[in-house]
Amino acid sequence: DQQVKQNSPSLSVQEGRISILNCDYTNSMFDYFLWYKKYPAEGPTFLISISSIKDKNEDGRFTVFLNKSAKHLSLHIVPSQPGDSAVYFCAASILGGFQKLVFGTGTRLLVSP
Amino acid sequence: GAGVSQSPSNKVTEKGKDVELRCDPISGHTALYWYRQSLGQGLEFLIYFQGNSAPDKSGLPSDRFSAERTGGSVSTLTIQRTQQEDSAVYLCASSLQTSGIVAGELFFGEGSRLTVL
Structure with a gap:
């Protein structure tokens, strides 16, 4: 039962363009969402998060959008840079409990020069 | 060290053997x-461990898997009688829990890649 889904295993974008990574979830109890970035042979690193009381959170080139009614969130990277090439994981949790993050399967982003 | 440290980084073992994976979290992360x-x-x-106790071990796939944490610091994940389906990258993460607030951010180690032949 995959509660967090990333349906696109890979995405290719040209440098300078926008990258949009999508994530869907099924558990309506989730109220806190995060994106992690993972380079090969490294552990995932936290990128950006959003709580369900917001529909947008921005940090530099990275913006996360949350559509609660559609149970959908997306990560926008603009402008994309070659160094952004990595696997991006969407994760969700329930506030009030401990932080058991439920992760998606990841989307591999390739930004070409 | 400054980050989460895991060892070994790579482990190749034969089916049926036991393996131990170690995690040293960031100092002060409960x-x-x-x-x-x-x-x-x-x-x-x-x-998941909070201190030395494990409030949630629901994700352990079978009773061949066990984990402990001592001194509120180092944790060991033990897999007994390994099977080929146990082959995976095992990642450890730590976070600074703040009472009543979900910190949200987990700090991950580089993982231990286990290959069961």
């Missing part, structure tokens, strides 16, 4: 997590 990532899969939650 929460410790084990996840694993099998080929083509997302990160699968295994177990």
Whole structure:
């Protein structure tokens, strides 16, 4: 039962363009969402998060959008840079409990020069 | 060290052998997590420690899997009688739990890649 889904295993974008990574979830109890970035042979690193009381959170080139009614969130990277090439994981949790993050399967982003 | 440290980074073992994976979390982080990532899969939650106790071990796949944490610091994940389906990258993460507030951010180690032949 995959509660967090990333349906696109890979995405290719040209440098300078926008990258949009999508994530869907099924558990309506989730109220806190995060994106992690993972380079090969490294552990995932936290990128950006959003709580369900917001529909947008921005940090530099990275913006996360949350559509609660559609149970959908997306990560926008603009402008994309070659160094952004990595696997991006969407994760969700329930506030009030401990932080058991439920992760998606990841989307591999390739930004070409 | 400054980050989460895991050892070994790579482990190749024969089916039926026992393996131990070690995690040294960031100093002062009270929460410790084990996840694993099998080929083509997302990160699968295994177990969570708050201090030395494990309030949630619901993700452990079978009774061949066990974990402990001592001194509120180092944790060991033990897999007994390994099977080929245990092959995965085992990731440890720690976080600074703040009472009543979800910190949200987990700091991950580089993982231990386990290959069971």
